[in-house]
Amino acid sequence: xxxxxxxxxxxxxxxxxxxxxxxxxxxxxxxxxxxxxxxxxxxxxxxxxxxxxxxxxxxxxxxxxxxxxxxxxxxxxxxxxxxxxxxxxxxxxxxxxxxxxxxxxxxxxxxxxxxxxxxxxxxxxxxxxxxxxxxxxxxxxxxxxxxxxxxxxxxxxxxxxxxxxxxxxxxxxxxxxxxxxxxxxxxxxxxxxxxxxxxxxxxxxxxxxxxxxxxxxxxxxxxxxxxxxxxxxxxxxxxxxxxxxxxxxxxxxxxxxxxxxxxxxxxxxxxxxxxxxxxxxxxxxxxxxxxxxxxxxxxxxxxxxxxxxxxxxxxxxxxxxxxxxxxxxxxxxxxxxxxxxxxxxxxxxxxxxxxxxxxxxxxxxxxxxxxxxxxxxxxxxxxxxxxxxxxxxxxxxxxxxxxxxxxxxxxxxxxxxxxxxxxxxxxxxxxxxxxxxxxxxxxxxxxxxxxxxxxxxxxxxxxxxx
Numbered sequence: 001x002x003x004x005x006x007x008x009x010x011x012x013x014x015x016x017x018x019x020x021x022x023x024x025x026x027x028x029x030x031x032x033x034x035x036x037x038x039x040x041x042x043x044x045x046x047x048x049x050x051x052x053x054x055x056x057x058x059x060x061x062x063x064x065x066x067x068x069x070x071x072x073x074x075x076x077x078x079x080x081x082x083x084x085x086x087x088x089x090x091x092x093x094x095x096x097x098x099x100x101x102x103x104x105x106x107x108x109x110x111x112x113x114x115x116x117x118x119x120x121x122x123x124x125x126x127x128x129x130x131x132x133x134x135x136x137x138x139x140x141x142x143x144x145x146x147x148x149x150x151x152x153x154x155x156x157x158x159x160x161x162x163x164x165x166x167x168x169x170x171x172x173x174x175x176x177x178x179x180x181x182x183x184x185x186x187x188x189x190x191x192x193x194x195x196x197x198x199x200x201x202x203x204x205x206x207x208x209x210x211x212x213x214x215x216x217x218x219x220x221x222x223x224x225x226x227x228x229x230x231x232x233x234x235x236x237x238x239x240x241x242x243x244x245x246x247x248x249x250x251x252x253x254x255x256x257x258x259x260x261x262x263x264x265x266x267x268x269x270x271x272x273x274x275x276x277x278x279x280x281x282x283x284x285x286x287x288x289x290x291x292x293x294x295x296x297x298x299x300x301x302x303x304x305x306x307x308x309x310x311x312x313x314x315x316x317x318x319x320x321x322x323x324x325x326x327x328x329x330x331x332x333x334x335x336x337x338x339x340x341x342x343x344x345x346x347x348x349x350x351x352x353x354x355x356x357x358x359x360x361x362x363x364x365x366x367x368x369x370x371x372x373x374x375x376x377x378x379x380x381x382x383x384x385x386x387x388x389x390x391x392x393x394x395x396x397x398x399x400x401x402x403x404x405x406x407x408x409x410x411x412x413x414x415x416x417x418x419x420x421x422x423x424x425x426x427x428x429x430x431x432x433x434x435x436x437x438x439x440x441x442x443x444x445x446x447x448x449x450x451x452x453x454x455x456x457x458x459x460x461x462x463x464x465x466x
Contacts, residue, residue, distance in 0.1 A: 036074055038067030042074050049077065053083035053404045065094065072101035076108060079115065085407075088118035099128075102461070105138035114145060122152040140169035144176045156183050174204050182213060190217050206237045212244050219251060227251045238291050242271045274304035281313060290317050308341070315347055319354070329352050335436075342372035349381045359390040376405050380419075387423050395423045414443045418450060425453075430461050 041064035048057035061078040070073050076098040082091035095112040102108060113128030128147035136142065147162030163180035166173050181196030197214040200207055213235035218227035229247040235241060245268040252261035281296030297314035300307055311334045318327040328351050334344040345368035352361035362385035368378035383398035402416040417440045424433035437454040440447050 021453040022426060024128075035067045038064050038071075038074075042068060042071070042077070045077055045081065046072075049081060049084065054081045055408075056405055057081045058085070065097075068139055071352060072098045072105070073282070075101065076111070079111060083111075083115065084362040088115045091115045092119070104135060106132040106142070109135065110139075110142055110145070113149070114128065117149050117152075120152075125149040126153065140166040140176070143169070144173065144179075147176070147179060151179065151183065156187060156321055159183055160187070162441065170204055174200055174207070177203070178207070178210055181210070185217060190220065193217060203447060205233075208234045208238045208241060208244070211237075212247065213242075215247060215251070219247075221253075224251050224255045228255070230312065240271055240304070242268065242275055245271055270303050274300045274307050274310065277303065278307065278310050278313070281310070285313070285317070290320055292315050307339055308337055311337075312347065319347070319350065321353070324351055324354055340371055342368045342375050342378065345371065346375055346381060349378065349385065353381065353384065353388070358385055361385045362389055372403075376402060376412065379405070380416055383416070383423075384419055387419060387426070390426075392423050392426045397421070399423065408443075414440055414447060417443070418447060421450075421453070425457070430464075434461065435459055 041060045043055045045061035058081040075094040079091040079094035098108045099397035109128045109132040113125040116125040143166035147159045150159035163176045166176040177200040181193045184193035215227040215230035234244045249264035277300035281293045284293035294317045300310040315330040349361045349364035363383035380402040383395045385397035399420045406413040421433045440450045
């Protein structure tokens with residue numbers, strides 16, 4: 001079992017716990033149970049979380065928590081909504097409240113520990129994980145997360161013991177195997193570490209980090225041939241891995257394979273130079289120096305013609321300068337290297353929109369969403385493309401999803417409201433369009449054309465009433 005993301009971990013607990021508790025709210029004999037609106041809001045929040053709409057769930061659960069302050073499950077779900085939005089710091093207080101109200105619930109202690117760990121408050125997280133284990137000692141995931149936090153506090157022996165406990169419950173827990181082996185190697189227990197890496201590689205043969213670490217142990221033991229084999233395997237899975245390429249050069253050099261070592265060194269120099277130029281390009285981008293960024297990304301590509309991220313970054317620069325022809329060529333190269341690259345299709349859709357090739361844009365965005373349904377920009381682009389091809393009903397779903405998923409701080413959140421207003425105008429649903437435009441102006445009073453369009457809508461609605 002490879003470790004899941006925090007979101008998946010917490011969501012799995014949410015389904016196990018929240019679904020069972022919310023159904024019992026009305027039947028519990030307490031003054032709060034009489035607050036039918038609080039119960040309704042709590043259930044609505046749970047439903048919205050299930051549907052992948054954490055921002056809307058947050059609104060319902062905040063009000064539910066005010067109405068039902070003594071209901072642990074409501075605070076728990078409120079914390080989950082914050083986690084789903086990546087707001088771990090804001091998730092801590094509601095999780096703490098859930099723990100205070102129901103201190104015997106292991107899941108509550110665990111999610112609080114996870115939120116604390118996400119905020120690098122690992123000493124506090126350790127105590128929460130340990131309490132969760134005391135209450136429910138059969139959860140491998142609890143021991144694994146405890147091990148990670150102990151490792152972060154440099155309590156290496158304790159971390160190894162925690163990973164051992166996780167593996168005793170789940171012998172196929174890949175990430176527990178990896179982190180345990182890594183700590184064993186750091187603790188000069190090389191034979192145990194090597195055995196751990198080899199067991200992991202039986203479960204996950206493409207685990208590049210394990211192959212590189214194993215090669216390090218083999219090198220330390222003077223087994224250079226084995227190290228070379230491990231590093232070649234790592235590079236077969238990740239041909240652009242700079243560290244693996246350099247270690248391969250060193251290993252080949254140690255066994256006097258001069259020509260192969262020279263080729264490995266040349267590959268390392270090419271890859272490291274490409275990465276250096278790429279990293280410099282990103283610095284220029286942050287400084288909004290597009291010309292220098294483009295030069296750096298171009299140099300990265302000169303050094304490594306398979307550097308997909310460099311092509312994509314250069315494409316972004318070209319799009320900003322409206323150099324659509326070169327942007328499209330760069331994306332064609334990316335898709336020749338990786339035929340199923342969702343981000344490349346998203347950018348290609350944006351190129352087509354700028355070229356007013358709306359059908360082609362719709363197809364590109366649809367392909368991006370099919371490859372990665374979490375691509376917010378692709379989802380928004382698909383909604384825009386549907387609007388521009390006259391498919392107004394189809395535009396509503398993607399644009400609504402954009403509003404649900406996009407962080408409030410991003411311009412795309414406002415743009416999705418404005419685009420939905422345009423869709424509703426086309427559908428002659430003027431009241432809905434007015435509401436979206438009001439939201440646009442609330443978020444950005446200077447949004448181009450929004451005020452004028454709202455004024456015209458108000459006139460149209462008033463005239464219709466008369």
